[in-house]
Amino acid sequence: MRPLIQWLQRYGWEILPHPAHSPDLAPSDFHLFGPLKRHLIGMAFETEDDLISELRNWFDNLDVDFFRVGINSLLSRWQKCIDLHEDYVEK
Numbered sequence: 001m002r003p004l005i006q007w008l009q010r011y012g013w014e015i016l017p018h019p020a021h022s023p024d025l026a027p028s029d030f031h032l033f034g035p036l037k038r039h040l041i042g043m044a045f046e047t048e049d050d051l052i053s054e055l056r057n058w059f060d061n062l063d064v065d066f067f068r069v070g071i072n073s074l075l076s077r078w079q080k081c082i083d084l085h086e087d088y089v090e091k
Contacts, residue, residue, distance in 0.1 A: 030073075030077065031069070031070035032070065035066075036055075039058055040054070
């Protein structure tokens with residue numbers, strides 16, 4: 001048994017089945033990258049530091065609700081994935 005699974009079981013966490021590479025269940029894929037892409041459209045950066053600065057600024061100005069919505073939508077997306085027998089869930 002893998003160490004992470006042992007650790008989770010030791011603390012009584014329920015291990016939920018899900019597809020190993022399911023982008024519809026990764027908050028970064030379904031909640032973060034779309035808004036970030038829309039923010040960056042049309043921008044050009046002369047240096048990597050300029051890009052990093054813009055990314056930090058964008059993240060710093062996100063409202064806490066942005067993250068709350070992303071996390072809270074995981075449950076319904078997970079249920080859709082289970083209902084579709086682990087098939088891809090777009091919306």
